[in-house]
Amino acid sequence: MNHPPIVAIVGATGAVGVEFLRCLEERNFPLAELRLFASARSAGKHMTFRGQSLVVHELTEQSFSGVDIALFSAGGSLSKKFGPIAAKAGAVVIDNSSAFRMNPDVPLIVPEINPQEINNHKGIIANPNCSTIIAIVPLWPLHKINRITRIIAATYQAASGAGAAAMQELLDATKAALNGQEYPPTVLPHPYAFNVFSHNASVDLQTGYNEEEIKMVKETRKIFGDPDIRISATCVRVPVLRAHCESLTVEFMSPIQADQVRDILSHAPGVKVVDQREKNYFPMPRDASGQGDILVGRIRNDLSDPTGRSIALFVAGDQLLKGAALNAVQIAELLVAKN
Amino acid sequence: MNHPPIVAIVGATGAVGVEFLRCLEERNFPLAELRLFASARSAGKHMTFRGQSLVVHELTEQSFSGVDIALFSAGGSLSKKFGPIAAKAGAVVIDNSSAFRMNPDVPLIVPEINPQEINNHKGIIANPNCSTIIAIVPLWPLHKINRITRIIAATYQAASGAGAAAMQELLDATKAALNGQEYPPTVLPHPYAFNVFSHNASVDLQTGYNEEEIKMVKETRKIFGDPDIRISATCVRVPVLRAHCESLTVEFMSPIQADQVRDILSHAPGVKVVDQREKNYFPMPRDASGQGDILVGRIRNDLSDPTGRSIALFVAGDQLLKGAALNAVQIAELLVAKN
Numbered sequence: 195m196n197h198p199p200i201v202a203i204v205g206a207t208g209a210v211g212v213e214f215l216r217c218l219e220e221r222n223f224p225l226a227e228l229r230l231f232a233s234a235r236s237a238g239k240h241m242t243f244r245g246q247s248l249v250v251h252e253l254t255e256q257s258f259s260g261v262d263i264a265l266f267s268a269g270g271s272l273s274k275k276f277g278p279i280a281a282k283a284g285a286v287v288i289d290n291s292s293a294f295r296m297n298p299d300v301p302l303i304v305p306e307i308n309p310q311e312i313n314n315h316k317g318i319i320a321n322p323n324c325s326t327i328i329a330i331v332p333l334w335p336l337h338k339i340n341r342i343t344r345i346i347a348a349t350y351q352a353a354s355g356a357g358a359a360a361m362q363e364l365l366d367a368t369k370a371a372l373n374g375q376e377y378p379p380t381v382l383p384h385p386y387a388f389n390v391f392s393h394n395a396s397v398d399l400q401t402g403y404n405e406e407e408i409k410m411v412k413e414t415r416k417i418f419g420d421p422d423i424r425i426s427a428t429c430v431r432v433p434v435l436r437a438h439c440e441s442l443t444v445e446f447m448s449p450i451q452a453d454q455v456r457d458i459l460s461h462a463p464g465v466k467v468v469d470q471r472e473k474n475y476f477p478m479p480r481d482a483s484g485q486g487d488i489l490v491g492r493i494r495n496d497l498s499d500p501t502g503r504s505i506a507l508f509v510a511g512d513q514l515l516k517g518a519a520l521n522a523v524q525i526a527e528l529l530v531a532k533n
Numbered sequence: 534m535n536h537p538p539i540v541a542i543v544g545a546t547g548a549v550g551v552e553f554l555r556c557l558e559e560r561n562f563p564l565a566e567l568r569l570f571a572s573a574r575s576a577g578k579h580m581t582f583r584g585q586s587l588v589v590h591e592l593t594e595q596s597f598s599g600v601d602i603a604l605f606s607a608g609g610s611l612s613k614k615f616g617p618i619a620a621k622a623g624a625v626v627i628d629n630s631s632a633f634r635m636n637p638d639v640p641l642i643v644p645e646i647n648p649q650e651i652n653n654h655k656g657i658i659a660n661p662n663c664s665t666i667i668a669i670v671p672l673w674p675l676h677k678i679n680r681i682t683r684i685i686a687a688t689y690q691a692a693s694g695a696g697a698a699a700m701q702e703l704l705d706a707t708k709a710a711l712n713g714q715e716y717p718p719t720v721l722p723h724p725y726a727f728n729v730f731s732h733n734a735s736v737d738l739q740t741g742y743n744e745e746e747i748k749m750v751k752e753t754r755k756i757f758g759d760p761d762i763r764i765s766a767t768c769v770r771v772p773v774l775r776a777h778c779e780s781l782t783v784e785f786m787s788p789i790q791a792d793q794v795r796d797i798l799s800h801a802p803g804v805k806v807v808d809q810r811e812k813n814y815f816p817m818p819r820d821a822s823g824q825g826d827i828l829v830g831r832i833r834n835d836l837s838d839p840t841g842r843s844i845a846l847f848v849a850g851d852q853l854l855k856g857a858a859l860n861a862v863q864i865a866e867l868l869v870a871k872n
Contacts, residue, residue, distance in 0.1 A: 344837050348687035348780035350729050350771065364727075365711065372708055385819055388703075388773050390689050392815040392831060392847060399810050402791060402833030402845075411836065426837035426845055428780040432689065432729055432771045439729050441687035441767040441780075452741060471738050476731040480724055492731060494741030497750065498683050498765035506741075506765055508731060 195262045195286070195533045198224035201526070202261040202285065204276065205268030206230035206250050207239055209358040210290055213519035214265050215243050221523060224530060231257050232268070258283035263526050266290055267518065281317030286529055288319050288522045292405075295320040295413060302416050305524040306464045307334045312528040319525055322417060323409040324517030325349055325429060328438050330414055331516065332490045332509055335462040336455060337418060341447040343503075347410060347427040350439035351393060352479060354513045356382060361435055368433065386433055393429035404429060436514050437479035441492075442507045449502035452494045459490050464516065469493050477510035485512060486520050534601045534625070534872045537563035540865070541600040541624065543615065544607030545569035545589050546578060548697040549629055552858035553604050554582050560862060563869060570596050571607070597622035602865050605629055606857065620656030625868055627658050627861045631744075634659040634752060641755050644863040645803045646673045651867040658864055661756060662748040663856030664688055664768060667777050669753055670855065671829045671848055674801040675794060676757060680786040682842075686749060686766040689778035690732060691818060693852045695721055700774055707772065725772055732768035743768060775853050776818035780831075781846045788841035791833050798829050803855065808832050816849035824851060825859050 201218070205211045211232070218225065228243055230250045237252035251257065253272070258264060258280040266273050266280075267290035274293045281287050294300040301311035302320045304327055312319070322330075329347055336342065353364040363381040370377035371387035384391040395405035403411075407427040415421050432439075460467045468477050469491035477489035488511040496504035511517055540557070544550045550571070557564065567582055569589045576591035590596065592611070597603060597619040605612050605619075606629035613632045620626050633639040640650035641659045643666055651658070661669075668686060675681065692703040702720040709716035710726035723730040734744035742750075746766040754760050771778075799806045807816050808830035816828035827850040835843035850856055 346685055346782050346835075346837060348767075350689065350769065368707060369711055372704065372711070383813055384817060389817055389819040390771055390773055390778050390849075391817045392813065394813065397810045397813055401836065402810055402831065403836060404813075424837040424839065426782065426835045426843075428687075428831060428845060428847060430689065430778070430780065430847070434727050434729055434772070439769070441769065443685050443765065443782075471736040471741055474722055474731065474733065474736055474743075478723060478728055478730045480728040492741065492767060496685075496765045497740065497742060498685060498763040500763065504765075506767060508767060508769070510729075 196226055197533065198226045199262035199530060200227045200229065200260055201225045202229040202231060202258065202264040204231045204253055204264060204266045204272070206241060207232045207236040208267055209354055209361065210267035210514055210518045213514045214267065214523065215241060217515070217519050217523040219244055223523060223526065229261065255279050258285050261285040263288065263529060265522050265526065277318055286315065286317060286319065288321060288525050290321045290518055290522055292323065292409065294318050295322065296416065302413060303525050304331060304417055304521060305528055306331055307417055308419070309528050312525070312532055321518065321522045321525065322413045323406070324355055324438060324513045325351065325406060325440065326410050326413040327517050327521055328488055328509060328511035329410065329440050329442060330417060331464045331488045332459055332462065332507070333444060334418070335458050336446070339458065340450050342423055342444055343447055344424040344445035345414070346443040348441045349427065349429045350432045350434070351429060352434040352436050352438055352513050353386070353431070354436040355438070356394065364433055364435065382431070388433060390430060390432050393431055395429070434479045435483070436512060437482035437510055438513045438517060439477065439479060439508065439510045442509065443496055443504060444507065445499070445504045450505060452505060455505050456493050464488060465490055467491065477508055479510055482510035482512050486515050488516060535565055536872070537565045538601035538869060539566045539568065539599055540564045541568040541570060541597065541603040543570045543592055543603060543605045543611070545580060546571045546575040547606055548693050548700065549606035549853055549857045552853045553606065553862065554580060556854070556858050556862040558583055562862060562865065568600065594618050597624050600624040602627065602868060604861050604865065616657055625654065625656060625658065627660060627864050629660045629857055629861055631662065631748065633657050634661065635755065641752060642864050643670060643756055643860060644867055645670055646756055647758070648867050651864070651871055660857065660861045660864065661752045662745070663694055663777060663852045664690065664745060664779065665749050665752040666856050666860055667827055667848060667850035668749065668779050668781060669756060670803045670827045671798055671801065671846070672783060673757070674797050678797065679789050681762055681783055682786055683763040683784035684753070685782040687780045688766065688768045689771045689773070690768060691773040691775050691777055691852050692725070693775040694777070695733065703772055703774065721770070727772060729769060729771050732770055734768070773818045774822070776821040776849055776851045777856060778816065778818060778847065778849045781848065782835055782843060783846065784838070784843045789844060791844060794844050795832050803827060804829055806830065816847055818849055821849035821851050825854050827855060
């Protein structure tokens, strides 16, 4: 790997791609060159990075020559095709899709949780799903002290997880609704204006869980290195642009107090406690948008658990940042630090 | 009580008041006369009922002379003051506020669940909180067959629960956001456009639960007649106009199968199963708005419970109808049938 590395972004013009550029710039990521790739449709566009205008190139099998780190966010099928090509060309791929996450040869990394996994890659590293990351960054420091045995999650997910087109659809559909017009959805399966709907991921006909929910189950187990942790999630889209919320009920091995949780989380990396009971001020997507920390509040002992082992929480995190681009750039920083 | 009765509506011009009129009309409620009351500010307005224009009168201590049934939805402090006055004047009060719900002398009724309580009133009957009703209408037929021991709820609550002004604030704030303008909230404590926030009810500083959540705990126990049922709720506002959703994890005394739940609910009164896994079609506020049934879907065995005793569900119900006006009018129908 060159020092500083040559970095490529695959899917540069997408919702996450734009945030890759912003994170690299804001974090002063050390790089020799930044190369931007997207589909033929977006090729020729210009994007600004550190005051310079960079042209977006069409992604081809030759795109990765000399590239040290390739940040992918262009969907699972493109990752499946071009990820191995990039790795073979000598790049380390950090992939934001679900294509490789459960592959045992692919580390699945949240830098606050399992940075040591950076040593185990074979050319491809996977970035976890946004809903998983946003839940587990604050749960990990608790799990280390008092093992988590069960998580029940209900999510309030933003449009951004379905891409820039879904964000635009939310805006357009809402504008239409305010004007008393119908707006037939084209990106998401259901009308989005002033509506809530079960996550658009496909549903397993046997269990009734959708893929987004199953990601939370499997990825959490892999990242925590704990195959026994029991998880149920209900993933839901709400009319919000770019930050997810989650209501979490978390059961621990031993009794635990809300005050202790608040204290641990107030010192945890990547977490900001927002838990002002007297002001009714708790995590909100509006506050989480644009910041890297996961906001955590509504921290309280679960009234329904007389054994005192359950805690209820409400979290909010920027889906495009810690839920995607920022986490990937943090993984890239681990790579640079290692080399 | 006269046959047919003379009915009064207190708070006729509010969000629920308007729905009282609509429900009475649509259900052909038998009444000799309808009298409308509101604050001095709204007195003199006209509202249409069965093709006739009725004038709204200012509520006074003399308003209840000759009234048989008084439907109240004007806030807790007005209920506390005028409810006993109405009852003393000979009316049966059906009160939509929280003022009397936990009073042991006041029946708290959901007609699909505990209609027999109609015989125990002393002039005042309470209508439960919207979040409670919407959760428990579908849970009751299950509870009768296999006792529910624990409920974990996360709500997705509409603006309407905070009144017509909150609904207008959501519309105005969203319009402003689409125009790139700030909109300082005046009705609700937080910006509502494309945002989600913890319910605006006051928070108990000791436990961290807010009043809306505690209502779900206490009211469910009273209506089910089961003081042992363990309940934890996280109540959250989402930018939706008039229907609430809830993600429910429900633990039963004995193992239970999702198919059995679906079968029971498909025959349950006040419930409509919307659970099309293959089409990813489940309960949505958009579909629940304007209808009396509680929509129930995402019915599945809880992956996090290896004992097979937990079921996950997602429900949606019109906050102004079954969550408020419709349930109250159904209680009035029980009164009429009894007399």
